[in-house]
Amino acid sequence: MELPQKVRWMQDIFWEYQRYFTFLKKVSRHEFRKNWFTRISTPILEKVELIKRSIWEETDIVSKEMYNVIDKKGRELVLKPESTAWIMRAYLENFLDEPQPVYLYYIEPHFRYERPQKWRYRQFNQIWAEIIWEFDSVLDAKAIYIWKSILDSIWLKWTFKVKINSIWTLKEREKYLEELKWFFSNKKQHLDETDLHRLETNPMRILDSKNPDTVELLKFAPKITDFLKKDSKEFYEKVKEYLDILNVEYVEDHTLVRWLDYYCHTVWEFVDFSWRSQDALGWWWRYDELSKTIWFKTAIPAVWFAFWAERLIEQIMEAWVKLKNKDEIQLYLIQLWDEAKKILLPLNIEARNKWLNSTLSLWTPSLKVQMKKANKINAKFVAIVWVMEAKNRVCQLKDMTAWTQEEIKLDNLLEYIIEKVWKDSLDFYDPARDFIINKPDITE
Amino acid sequence: MELPQKVRWMQDIFWEYQRYFTFLKKVSRHEFRKNWFTRISTPILEKVELIKRSIWEETDIVSKEMYNVIDKKGRELVLKPESTAWIMRAYLENFLDEPQPVYLYYIEPHFRYERPQKWRYRQFNQIWAEIIWEFDSVLDAKAIYIWKSILDSIWLKWTFKVKINSIWTLKEREKYLEELKWFFSNKKQHLDETDLHRLETNPMRILDSKNPDTVELLKFAPKITDFLKKDSKEFYEKVKEYLDILNVEYVEDHTLVRWLDYYCHTVWEFVDFSWRSQDALGWWWRYDELSKTIWFKTAIPAVWFAFWAERLIEQIMEAWVKLKNKDEIQLYLIQLWDEAKKILLPLNIEARNKWLNSTLSLWTPSLKVQMKKANKINAKFVAIVWVMEAKNRVCQLKDMTAWTQEEIKLDNLLEYIIEKVWKDSLDFYDPARDFIINKPDITE
Numbered sequence: 001m002e003l004p005q006k007v008r009w010m011q012d013i014f015w016e017y018q019r020y021f022t023f024l025k026k027v028s029r030h031e032f033r034k035n036w037f038t039r040i041s042t043p044i045l046e047k048v049e050l051i052k053r054s055i056w057e058e059t060d061i062v063s064k065e066m067y068n069v070i071d072k073k074g075r076e077l078v079l080k081p082e083s084t085a086w087i088m089r090a091y092l093e094n095f096l097d098e099p100q101p102v103y104l105y106y107i108e109p110h111f112r113y114e115r116p117q118k119w120r121y122r123q124f125n126q127i128w129a130e131i132i133w134e135f136d137s138v139l140d141a142k143a144i145y146i147w148k149s150i151l152d153s154i155w156l157k158w159t160f161k162v163k164i165n166s167i168w169t170l171k172e173r174e175k176y177l178e179e180l181k182w183f184f185s186n187k188k189q190h191l192d193e194t195d196l197h198r199l200e201t202n203p204m205r206i207l208d209s210k211n212p213d214t215v216e217l218l219k220f221a222p223k224i225t226d227f228l229k230k231d232s233k234e235f236y237e238k239v240k241e242y243l244d245i246l247n248v249e250y251v252e253d254h255t256l257v258r259w260l261d262y263y264c265h266t267v268w269e270f271v272d273f274s275w276r277s278q279d280a281l282g283w284w285w286r287y288d289e290l291s292k293t294i295w296f297k298t299a300i301p302a303v304w305f306a307f308w309a310e311r312l313i314e315q316i317m318e319a320w321v322k323l324k325n326k327d328e329i330q331l332y333l334i335q336l337w338d339e340a341k342k343i344l345l346p347l348n349i350e351a352r353n354k355w356l357n358s359t360l361s362l363w364t365p366s367l368k369v370q371m372k373k374a375n376k377i378n379a380k381f382v383a384i385v386w387v388m389e390a391k392n393r394v395c396q397l398k399d400m401t402a403w404t405q406e407e408i409k410l411d412n413l414l415e416y417i418i419e420k421v422w423k424d425s426l427d428f429y430d431p432a433r434d435f436i437i438n439k440p441d442i443t444e
Numbered sequence: 445m446e447l448p449q450k451v452r453w454m455q456d457i458f459w460e461y462q463r464y465f466t467f468l469k470k471v472s473r474h475e476f477r478k479n480w481f482t483r484i485s486t487p488i489l490e491k492v493e494l495i496k497r498s499i500w501e502e503t504d505i506v507s508k509e510m511y512n513v514i515d516k517k518g519r520e521l522v523l524k525p526e527s528t529a530w531i532m533r534a535y536l537e538n539f540l541d542e543p544q545p546v547y548l549y550y551i552e553p554h555f556r557y558e559r560p561q562k563w564r565y566r567q568f569n570q571i572w573a574e575i576i577w578e579f580d581s582v583l584d585a586k587a588i589y590i591w592k593s594i595l596d597s598i599w600l601k602w603t604f605k606v607k608i609n610s611i612w613t614l615k616e617r618e619k620y621l622e623e624l625k626w627f628f629s630n631k632k633q634h635l636d637e638t639d640l641h642r643l644e645t646n647p648m649r650i651l652d653s654k655n656p657d658t659v660e661l662l663k664f665a666p667k668i669t670d671f672l673k674k675d676s677k678e679f680y681e682k683v684k685e686y687l688d689i690l691n692v693e694y695v696e697d698h699t700l701v702r703w704l705d706y707y708c709h710t711v712w713e714f715v716d717f718s719w720r721s722q723d724a725l726g727w728w729w730r731y732d733e734l735s736k737t738i739w740f741k742t743a744i745p746a747v748w749f750a751f752w753a754e755r756l757i758e759q760i761m762e763a764w765v766k767l768k769n770k771d772e773i774q775l776y777l778i779q780l781w782d783e784a785k786k787i788l789l790p791l792n793i794e795a796r797n798k799w800l801n802s803t804l805s806l807w808t809p810s811l812k813v814q815m816k817k818a819n820k821i822n823a824k825f826v827a828i829v830w831v832m833e834a835k836n837r838v839c840q841l842k843d844m845t846a847w848t849q850e851e852i853k854l855d856n857l858l859e860y861i862i863e864k865v866w867k868d869s870l871d872f873y874d875p876a877r878d879f880i881i882n883k884p885d886i887t888e
Contacts, residue, residue: 003536003739004494007521010487012534014548018483027875033771034796036803039462043454043567044488044553045511045523050448067489069513069523072557077451079489079513090456092447099817101807104458109488113516123487136807138785145793153875245786246793295447327477341582342689349589349690352478359480363545363580373543431471431597 009114009122019323020313021125025107027153028127035146037103037129042086044109045069048076053294054085065112079111083128084304088290091132091300100133107309118314125309135301137235140266140286141242143305147270147282148248154312155321160281162248164268165256166236168228170289176227177203183221190217208255232265239266262289266303272315281315282307330421331358331413332379334370340385343393343410351414356421374400381417385410453560454567463767464757465569469551471597472571479590481547481573486530488553489513492520497738498529509556523555528748531574532734535744544577551753562758569753579745581679584710584730585686587749591714591726592692598756599765604725606692608712609700610680612672614733620671621647627665634661652699676709683710706733710747716759725759726751774865775802775857776823778814784829787837787854795858800865818844825861829854 006012013021029039048068067079080086083106095102106128114120129146131139144162151160167173180203188196190213198205209215225233243250256267263285270281284305291300333348335341344360351358361370367384374382383395397408397416408416450456457465473483492512511523524530527550539546550572558564573590575583588606595604611617624647632640634657642649653659669677687694700711707729714725728749735744777792779785788804795802805814811828818826827839841852841860852860 001739004491004497004533006533006537007487007489007491007515007519010489012487012538013485014482014534014538018485022483023875026873030873030875036771036773038458038771039466041457041462043451043456045451045454045555045567047448047451053448064516067513067515067521069511071451071511072508075451077511089448089450090458093450094456094458099820111489123489134807138789138806142789142806242786242789245789295445327480327482329480342686345582345586345686345689346691362582362586363578376543429470429474431467431474 007122009116009120011121011123016317017313019325020316021309023323024127024154024309024312024316028105028107028150031146031150031153032103032105032129034149035103035142037105040087040090040104040106041108042080042083042090042106044080044111045077046080046086046089048078050085050089050294051078051081054088054290065114067111067113080108081110081112083108083110083126083306084287084290085294087128087130087304088132088294088300088302091130092291092294092296095132101139102132103129104132105129119308119310121310126306127309127312128304128306130302130304132302133300135288137238137266138242139303140239140268140284141246141248143284143303144243144250144268145246145248147284147305147307150307151270151281154316156281156312156315156319159272159315159319160270161273162243162250162268163253163256163271164239164243164250164266165252165254166232166239166265167257167263167267168224168232169264170261172224172227172229172232173204176222176224179222179227180204180206184217187217190214204257235265262287262293264288268305270307281311327357329357329359329374329377329379330381331356331417332374332377332382333358333360334367334374334382334384335361336364336367336370336384336386337390338364340387340390343390344385347410347413351417354414354418356414356418358417380421383408383413451566453558453565455565460761460767461757463769464760465753467767468571468598468753468756468760472549472551472594475590475594475597476547476549476573479547479586481549484531484534484548484550485552486524486527486534486550488524488555489521490524490530490533492522494529494533494738495522495525498532498734509558511555511557524552525554525556527552527554527570527572527750528731528734529738531572531748532576532738532744532746535574535576536735536738536740539576545583546576547573548576549573563752563754565754570750571753571756572748572750574746574748576746577744579732581682581710582686583747584683584712584728585690585692587728587747588687588694588712589690589692591728591749591751594751595714595725598760600725600756600759600763603716603759603763604714605717606687606694606712607697607700607715608683608687608694608710609696609698610676610683610709611701611707611711612668612676613708614705616668616671616673616676617648620666620668623666623671624648624650628661631661634658648701679709706731706737708732712749714751725755771801773801773803773818773821773823774825775800775861776818776821776826777802777804778811778818778826778828779805780808780811780814780828780830781834782808784831784834787834788829791854791857795861798858798862800858800862824865827852827857 066081069077069079071077087104087106091102107125109123110126111123113122131143148162151157181199184191184199191199192211195206195209195211195214206214207218256269265286267285269283272281282305284303286303288301289299290302331351333344335344341364348358348360380400382398382400385395389395393410394407395410395413396405398405510525513521513523515521531548531550535546551569553567554570555567557566575587592606595601625643628635628643635643636655639650639653639655639658650658651662700713709730711729713727716725726749728747730747732745733743734746736742775795777788779788785808792802792804824844826842826844829839833839837854838851839854839857840849842849
């Protein structure tokens with residue numbers, strides 16, 4: 001019998017990676033709360049119909065990358081591959097009567113049966129936020145600002161740049177594409193096969209052509225800016241103005257595009273310029289028409305922005321950021337006898353109640369094995385209690401940095417250690433500060 | 445077109461429920477860290493083979509309650525219905541070379557296609573912990589103590605009791621059941637149909653019989669305690685002794701049993717005695733033989749204990765515990781003009797950097813609509829900036845409790861408010877305190 005393998009391209013998360021993930025979640029939650037976002041969790045399973053309505057049937061996500069589930073009653077479900085539609089469904093169900101706009105955020109696993117790459121697991125975590133209902137360019141700028149703040153907080157400010165662009169509205173794009181097609185319709189003899197194909201399937205992509213003839217012709221082709229309404233241009237200009245006010249530096253990049261029908265106006269990406277390829281760290285679209293696609297009489301303006309947690313974790317780990325290990329042990333208690341164990345059990349609890357990171361070896365291997373372990377975990381102090389120590393209520397205390405040893409009374413041990421370790425290393429958290437008891441004087 | 449419904453008996457989590465869930469997670473994480481547990485996350489999907497090896501094929505979980513997934517290559521996967529096997533798989537894969545025992549904890553969604561009941565959703569969260577490798581009764585007692593601490597911290601100490609029992613080892617149970625069957629084999633004429641059926645399928649259950657004849661006969665039947673080895677009895681006695689040392693009150697309940705082959709020794713439950721039925725809030729088993737079932741040459745002693753998060757959340761919400769809402773707004777900024785918005789955008793950021801919970805209405809509805817919103821969210825102060833205020837860099841400041849209004853310079857606003865609100869209400873968290881920068885003098 002072999003050890004059952006876990007599913008390929010999924011991962012167990014523990015030790016250091018877990019610590020970085022925790023840190024990233026903590027920073028994100030804090031930044032979202034600062035900006036008045038409220039957390040939402042939606043089910044991991046959703047009916048397949050929802051995602052089919054919201055994403056073009058022919059995209060790779062729907063056709064190849066979904067994990068499908070048939071429940072016991074034969075209903076078709078799917079593990080969420082992304083969250084836009086999930087959140088819009090939850091919004092339409094729960095938030096229509098709340099004060100608008102609604103600011104939501106979301107840190108949860110998603111699933112895609114993708115070709116594996118570095119940091120792209122088939123179960124991956126997205127940090128995700130949405131602002132729904134209101135149409136105002138300041139929201140776009142604010143969202144970019146929030147992401148910048150998160151990246152600043154995790155110390156990645158040196159490594160990324162913000163790219164922005166506008167993809168305007170669907171109507172404007174349609175009008176423009178018509179004109180573009182018409183422009184090329186009597187110039188097909190100058191186009192190569194690739195560009196001819198593009199003209200048929202996705203005429204916008206002709207703008208990226210490397211063919212010298214096409215490039216030449218493009219100089220005379222219509223420009224999308226000629227087809228914009230005043231509002232659209234103003235919206236984009238205002239986004240940039242607000243970004244200036246918020247001190248967010250950005251680069252305009254007109255090749256930054258995405259063409260699902262319900263996307264419109266501002267698009268952006270955080271791009272890693274530090275080393276390697278210029279990978280996107282996070283991105284954003286405005287999708288004012290999605291609500292109509294799913295279910296609603298009118299378009300509800302909405303913006304979303306997301307980061308792949310795994311991508312950021314990799315980035316933090318490779319950068320100059322080293323997390324404090326809050327689990328470092330200041331006092332390691334070694335017992336070598338059952339009576340010693342009984343004395344040290346409550347002492348360990350008392351130490352923790354005094355915010356001192358201490359631990360007690362619960363089972364009883366030899367002193368040698370226990371000392372080895374204390375060494376391995378870098379314990380600052382080790383207190384040893386055996387028969388005579390238990391009897392006299394003392395311990396042999398080893399200072400693992402100074403390589404000294406002394407006998408000390410157990411009653412004085414904790415205060416002694418607390419004085420020795422930095423106050424900074426004490427682990428303060430008091431659950432009682434998080435809540436109010438309505439009837440505090442009820443007793444048994 | 446209808447709004448697509450979410451999957452039945454799964455839930456969107458937001459607002460108050462989300463806050464309680466966050467609190468529960470925070471308290472649990474803290475308590476586990478205090479006791480040197482390390483967090484692990486395993487994939488939500490796992491190969492079906494693993495769970496079939498670890499849970500009897502004929503249990504309800506395997507036969508009726510699993511969500512099965514077939515991936516694009518035809519592999520049979522399953523959404524995790526529980527975690528024992530998942531964690532043991534992860535342990536065998538990652539932790540065999542680490543210092544032992546390994547203390548792991550786990551807060552994650554699980555999935556069961558169950559008959560719906562109150563607080564039993566088909567996607568539910570378990571708070572879960574394991575101690576693996578070492579066989580020592582102190583671990584059982586420590587685990588019970590940790591759960592007690594969590595329940596104390598979330599202020600449920602009045603509402604539960606700990607029930608404990610031992611189910612001894614598989615060998616002892618087998619020996620005893622043989623004797624029990626033999627004892628009844630020539631007394632079948634005195635048994636009713638139910639008890640006869642029990643004798644065939646699950647003889648242990650005969651001990652719960654309500655039939656007067658059976659009850660009479662049971663007085664003369666063999667007792668499981670007669671079939672115990674010294675070690676087993678000692679183990680159980682020591683658990684109780686350690687519980688006394690740790691000040692954990694408990695009730696012994698010999699009807700508390702569970703018969704998967706790999707369960708042994710201590711079993712416990714936290715039982716809600718506060719009102720309603722005596723529901724179990726959490727439970728624990730020792731499962732020293734599981735590793736052999738999955739894959740390993742020898743049995744690895746292990747204990748696990750788990751709570752259903754939803755059960756605890758319901759309990760906290762129904763008890764006397766009210767969480768502080770950390771998102772309460774102290775300063776609500778209202779802008780009524782684009783130039784005002786541009787002044788208040790950075791001011792809002794400055795307020796947050798000074799730990800003041802403030803928010804700015806980013807879009808610009810009428811003053812009436814904005815005031816209504818400020819009222820609804822219980823903002824303590826509201827600062828209003830329109831044309832003239834923007835020009836003179838002042839605001840109209842409303843104290844929403846005292847019902848007063850005054851004009852105040854924007855440059856003095858934040859200090860003024862901070863002085864007015866409790867220092868306790870300021871929202872302190874500084875990500876920089878969580879990490880160390882290895883190369884702090886690298887600049888652009």
